[in-house]
Amino acid sequence: MKPLIAGNWKMNGLAASLLEVEKLGGLMGGRAPADRDVLICPPATLLAALAARAGAYGVFAGGQDCHPAPSGAHTGDISAEMLADAGARFVIVGHSERRADHGETDALARAKAEAALRAGLTPIVCVGETRAQREAGEAEAVVARQLAGSLPQTGVFVVAYEPVWAIGTGLTPTLEDIGAMHAFIRDRAGPEARILYGGSVKPANAAGILAVANVNGALVGGASLKAEDFHAIIAAASP
Numbered sequence: 001m002k003p004l005i006a007g008n009w010k011m012n013g014l015a016a017s018l019l020e021v022e023k024l025g026g027l028m029g030g031r032a033p034a035d036r037d038v039l040i041c042p043p044a045t046l047l048a049a050l051a052a053r054a055g056a057y058g059v060f061a062g063g064q065d066c067h068p069a070p071s072g073a074h075t076g077d078i079s080a081e082m083l084a085d086a087g088a089r090f091v092i093v094g095h096s097e098r099r100a101d102h103g104e105t106d107a108l109a110r111a112k113a114e115a116a117l118r119a120g121l122t123p124i125v126c127v128g129e130t131r132a133q134r135e136a137g138e139a140e141a142v143v144a145r146q147l148a149g150s151l152p153q154t155g156v157f158v159v160a161y162e163p164v165w166a167i168g169t170g171l172t173p174t175l176e177d178i179g180a181m182h183a184f185i186r187d188r189a190g191p192e193a194r195i196l197y198g199g200s201v202k203p204a205n206a207a208g209i210l211a212v213a214n215v216n217g218a219l220v221g222g223a224s225l226k227a228e229d230f231h232a233i234i235a236a237a238s239p
């Protein structure tokens with residue numbers, strides 16, 4: 001399965017940050033490696049400009065969220081069709097920060113994933129337990145519930161396993177725990193879904209994580225903001 005290395009810039013980046021895309025293109029020798037997919041999900045304000053630049057290097061652009069409806073009276077929201085029109089090929093849905101900051105439910109994540117498919121985008125559906133849930137031995141039950149409620153009923157999708165306690169903290173599960181959860185997700189998401197690991201992926205730990213069975217790529221936050229770090233993670237993803 002072709003690995004997908006996805007950068008999630010979150011609420012970071014101004015026009016000057018597009019220079020990182022040029023830098024990344026240079027570090028890759030002008031073209032993303034053919035044996036892996038590289039994706040950057042910038043803030044919506046930069047999506048069209050980033051998509052135009054990234055395309056020249058074979059790098060995909062994606063959204064960080066979308067509204068379930070194609071258009072309408074939803075001030076401040078952006079539809080999957082609009083993301084596609086701006087050059088996106090993927091969209092993240094159900095990220096734990098959206099679930100926490102905006103009270104997003106599994107049902108809403110599913111509606112967004114189905115909107116993405118309707119617009120011709122590939123949804124990246126995020127799941128993952130909190131520290132308290134892991135310590136209570138509930139990690140698998142939580143992820144099972146999120147998958148059952150959030151995955152689209154049909155179509156090609158990507159799953160991102162992102163333990164909430166590993167995001168932005170520098171902490172990661174053991175490789176054994178990552179392997180166990182990815183095998184658990186594989187059983188539920190099916191043989192075709194790429195399953196990304198996310199949460200404090202850095203140049204120093206990427207090769208180890210990406211070599212774990214059923215880890216088909218990474219969703220990278222902080223380390224995707226710097227071209228050198230993101231490039232090192234892309235380079236670590238040998239198919």
Ligand code: PGA
Nearest residue numbers: 167168199200220221222
């Ligand atoms: P991080 O974020 O790499 O900064 O931990 C990952 C994510 O939330 O997608």
